[in-house]
Amino acid sequence: MTARAYALLYVANPMKSAEFYGRLLGKAPFEAHPTFVSFEINDGLLLGLWSTSSTDISSPTPAGGSEVGLVVATPADVDRRFEEWKRAGATILNEPADMVFGRTFLAADPDGHRLRVFNEGDAS
Numbered sequence: 001m002t003a004r005a006y007a008l009l010y011v012a013n014p015m016k017s018a019e020f021y022g023r024l025l026g027k028a029p030f031e032a033h034p035t036f037v038s039f040e041i042n043d044g045l046l047l048g049l050w051s052t053s054s055t056d057i058s059s060p061t062p063a064g065g066s067e068v069g070l071v072v073a074t075p076a077d078v079d080r081r082f083e084e085w086k087r088a089g090a091t092i093l094n095e096p097a098d099m100v101f102g103r104t105f106l107a108a109d110p111d112g113h114r115l116r117v118f119n120e121g122d123a124s
Helices: 014-025 075-087
Strands: 005-010 029-035 036-040 044-049 066-071 091-100 102-108 115-119
Touching: 005 014, 014 029, 014 036, 014 044, 066 075, 075 091, 075 102, 075 115
Parallel strands: 005 044, 066 115
Antiparallel strands: 029 036, 036 044, 091 102, 102 115
8 A cells, every 4th residue: 555645725716826836847737626726736745625614524724734844856956946947926025044954944825825835954
């Protein structure tokens, strides 16, 4: 059995969010319904975009109440991804900077979820 994990984000409009994430990830979702959309991030991690109006849990997390971290191989990859995401229309919250854990930048999706791209390593 292959182990897979989901990162689930509650969003106002899954189809609109799918367009946004499709641009950032450079791929189409592998599953798309009006209330739920899934992307494969890598072989074991999936990103689910779940409509806040259709969930059956008693108290869903409000939109924007989380941060997703995406690790890239090098500090130069952080800068490259920053330029790609900026061109794709991501809301940039913090431009690339060197932090104690490595180089990073912070963006937001249409629902306000924070998206951190970083390189694990010593800051330059």
